[in-house]
Amino acid sequence: xxxxxxxxxxxxxxxxxxxxxxxxxxxxxxxxxxxxxxxxxxxxxxxxxxxxxxxxxxxxxxxxxxxxxxxxxxxxxxxxxxxxxxxxxxxxxxxxxxxxxxxxxxxxxxxxxxxxxxxxxxxxxxxxxxxxxxxxxxxxxx
Numbered sequence: 818x819x820x821x822x823x824x825x826x827x828x829x830x831x832x833x834x835x836x837x838x839x840x841x842x843x844x845x846x847x848x849x850x851x852x853x854x855x856x857x858x859x860x861x862x863x864x865x866x867x868x869x870x871x872x873x874x875x876x877x878x879x880x881x882x883x884x885x886x887x888x889x890x891x892x893x894x895x896x897x898x899x900x901x902x903x904x905x906x907x908x909x910x911x912x913x914x915x916x917x918x919x920x921x922x923x924x925x926x927x928x929x930x931x932x933x934x935x936x937x938x939x940x941x942x943x944x945x946x947x948x949x950x951x952x953x954x955x956x957x958x959x
Contacts, residue, residue: 822893822905825893825905867928879927879929880894884925896916
């Protein structure tokens with residue numbers, strides 16, 4: 818069970834998008850099949866579940882909810898574009914890696930936050946900094 822992945826997601830959304838996600842208490846021996854924390858909380862945090870998705874429709878900033886050794890989601894990664902994700906694996910540092918078949922097949926669902934700008938197809942090679950700039954342009958001053 819990965820508890821560090823959620824802290825990584827919280828930091829990424831706070832630093833890059835100015836979005837504060839709640840720090841939910843999780844037991845060290847958290848079992849997603851018994852307590853579906855991700856499924857119970859994503860709507861109140863401003864996320865919507867994408868009914869249909871494919872690699873071509875993923876947007877940088879989308880949250881990939883994965884089931885690793887369980888039936889329900891217990892791991893999260895953020896899609897950063899160009900078929901890459903950033904996540905925090907057990908006993909490891911956060912890192913960027915290719916969204917390879919293992920990770921793709923583990924995805925239960927994809928969440929998109931209402932305050933993360935959508936990148937058009939023409940800008941699929943956008944960076945997190947470009948997304949942050951786009952978000953800042955959408956917000957009224959003051």
